[in-house]
Structure formats: structure tokens, C-alpha cells
Amino acid sequence: MILLLATWICAALSLYLTALIVPSFTIKSFESALFVVLVIGFLNMLIRPILIILTFPINLLTLGLFTFVINAIILKLASAFTSGLQIKGWLPAIIGAIVLVFIQGFLFELFITQNNKFN
Numbered sequence: 001m002i003l004l005l006a007t008w009i010c011a012a013l014s015l016y017l018t019a020l021i022v023p024s025f026t027i028k029s030f031e032s033a034l035f036v037v038l039v040i041g042f043l044n045m046l047i048r049p050i051l052i053i054l055t056f057p058i059n060l061l062t063l064g065l066f067t068f069v070i071n072a073i074i075l076k077l078a079s080a081f082t083s084g085l086q087i088k089g090w091l092p093a094i095i096g097a098i099v100l101v102f103i104q105g106f107l108f109e110l111f112i113t114q115n116n117k118f119n
Contacts, residue, residue: 003112010111011037014104019085021099024092032084039078048074071097 012033019027027033051070052059059066072093079085079093087093 006112007108008034008037010107011040011104014100014107015040015085017103018096018100021103022092022096024088025096026086028084032082036078036082036085039082040074043074043077043081047077068094068097068101071101075100 012030015037016027016030016033019025019033027036048070051073052067055066055070059070072090075085075097076087076090076093079087087096
């Protein structure tokens with residue numbers, strides 16, 4: 001249970017930090033980030049597998065880089081479903097997806113995988 005809570009907080013923190021770095025990518029508050037992360041998780045569970053299967057040929061041709069576009073689509077959908085996240089355009093969504101992956105990977109490595117108390 002603690003691992004799930006720590007993962008949720010790290011994901012929200014990474015989304016909040018992404019909003020500070022990427023222009024035209026805004027989030028209202030950290031509480032909004034917590035809710036948006038839940039929506040993104042729900043969209044990743046339902047829509048992402050369908051998008052991965054449908055775009056497999058182009059993803060194969062780009063050596064997996066098209067996955068950033070799929071992440072941007074998920075972010076744009078999350079911004080459409082919530083009022084806490086606003087993304088103005090596709091370029092900030094793609095840049096935000098790239099930045100989010102790196103920040104989230106760094107935070108997860110720092111707090112989740114390196115901390116043996118959660119395992």
C-alpha cells in the first residue's frame with residue numbers, strides 16, 4: 001500500500017514539475033496533479049493498448065519514438081477530461097510527454113527503486 005501511494009505521489013510530482021518546465025503546459029495545483037495522474041492511469045489502462053496495437057507499424061519504423069506521440073495523445077485526452085490540466089497545442093503535449101518520461105524515470109529511480117523500505 002505504501003508503494004502504491006509513493007508511486008502516485010511521484011507521478012503527480014513529475015507531472016507538476018513538467019508543467020513548470022514546459023511552456024503552454026499548465027496545471028492548477030498539486031491536488032489537481034494528483035487527480036490528473038489518476039485520469040492518466042485510467043486512460044493508460046483503457047486506451048493506450050489500443051493505440052499501441054493500431055500504431056505498431058509506424059512505431060516499429062520509428063524504433064519506438066512514436067510512443068511519445070501516443071503519450072502526448074493520452075495527455076491531451078486527460079486535459080480534455082479534467083479542468084486541472086491545460087495543454088495548448090500538440091507541440092507542448094509532445095514536449096511535455098518527453099519531459100514527463102525523463103522526470104518520472106528519475107523520480108521513480110530516486111524514490112521507489114532505490115528505497116528498500118518499500119519493497
